[in-house]
Amino acid sequence: MWNPNAMDNRQMEKRVVVGRVRPTWARNLPEAREDDEKSEAEAGVMPHSEPPSPTEMWEQRSKLEDKYDVFGKVMLLGDSGVGKTCMLVRFRDGTFLAGNYISTVGIDFRNKVVTVDGIKVKLQIWDTAGQERFRSVTHAYYRDAHALLLLYDVTNKISFDNIRAWLGEIREYAQDDVVIMLLGNKSDSGLERAVRREEGQRLAREYQVAFMETSAKTGLNVEAAFAHVARSLVAKANPVDPSRLAVRAQPTQEHRSSCPPCS
Numbered sequence: 001m002w003n004p005n006a007m008d009n010r011q012m013e014k015r016v017v018v019g020r021v022r023p024t025w026a027r028n029l030p031e032a033r034e035d036d037e038k039s040e041a042e043a044g045v046m047p048h049s050e051p052p053s054p055t056e057m058w059e060q061r062s063k064l065e066d067k068y069d070v071f072g073k074v075m076l077l078g079d080s081g082v083g084k085t086c087m088l089v090r091f092r093d094g095t096f097l098a099g100n101y102i103s104t105v106g107i108d109f110r111n112k113v114v115t116v117d118g119i120k121v122k123l124q125i126w127d128t129a130g131q132e133r134f135r136s137v138t139h140a141y142y143r144d145a146h147a148l149l150l151l152y153d154v155t156n157k158i159s160f161d162n163i164r165a166w167l168g169e170i171r172e173y174a175q176d177d178v179v180i181m182l183l184g185n186k187s188d189s190g191l192e193r194a195v196r197r198e199e200g201q202r203l204a205r206e207y208q209v210a211f212m213e214t215s216a217k218t219g220l221n222v223e224a225a226f227a228h229v230a231r232s233l234v235a236k237a238n239p240v241d242p243s244r245l246a247v248r249a250q251p252t253q254e255h256r257s258s259c260p261p262c263s
């Protein structure tokens with residue numbers, strides 16, 4: 001348990017900078033659910049000395065402790081209240097956090113290993129605060145992200161309209177090759193819906209990112225979204241040999257004759 005009196009001023013300041021306050025969903029869960037693997041260094045508290053960074057330390061240690069083939073850092077982004085925390089809790093624990101909504105403070109993460117196509121992918125999933133006042137904190141984490149799940153709430157048109165601004169921030173702060181997926185969450189909401197599925201699809205096509213509608217409440221497409229991200233990370237880690245692509249790009253005569261007319 002954190003004892004603020006045992007820390008010097010510098011440490012306290014850093015905790016504030018990274019918003020090291022237990023997030024909503026961790027507060028709502030029994031202590032027993034706390035991720036055993038987690039240490040303060042892993043949760044975004046900067047060390048006093050320079051490298052290795054917390055992320056590097058975490059990667060090194062967890063590679064020794066458990067086996068996985070590919071590692072990916074995934075960030076959940078989107079306006080406050082779109083369901084980022086609920087998405088993570090649904091994926092990690094298979095439950096839905098109904099009831100009082102308490103906004104996330106700062107940033108925190110949880111780990112989960114998924115197996116896609118026989119390959120074990122360790123996802124380190126960062127839940128960020130959607131509130132504007134935490135933006136400068138979360139921007140600092142974009143650069144290390146391998147994948148971003150960008151959420152809007154299908155019952156909240158403003159959260160959808162803000163997606164373009166989020167994509168602008170991503171372009172500014174994240175790596176150029178980051179995997180991006182757009183998610184229209186709360187698709188269970190029926191009559192309250194304010195954004196049609198086609199609008200989400202169209203926006204995703206415009207920005208050339210993958211798209212799904214999800215529900216953290218029912219679990220719809222939650223596993224599928226993370227599996228898509230995991231698959232994309234595997235593909236990035238194992239780029240296809242260009243020489244093989246060149247061979248594939250030369251179809252045989254039989255293939256050509258059976259190919260339907262292209263429009």
Ligand SMILES: Nc1nc2c(ncn2[C@@H]2O[C@H](COP(=O)(O)OP(=O)(O)OP(=O)(O)O)[C@@H](O)[C@H]2O)c(=O)[nH]1
Nearest residue numbers: 080081082083084085086101103104130186216217
């Ligand atoms: N009906 C429905 N409600 C949801 C769903 N996902 C989340 N909610 C509700 O939406 C509210 C906000 O959910 P959170 O997961 O805390 O939202 P957040 O994006 O993490 O919000 P911030 O922490 O402020 O950034 C809560 O009351 C949830 O119960 C969903 O899929 N369907």
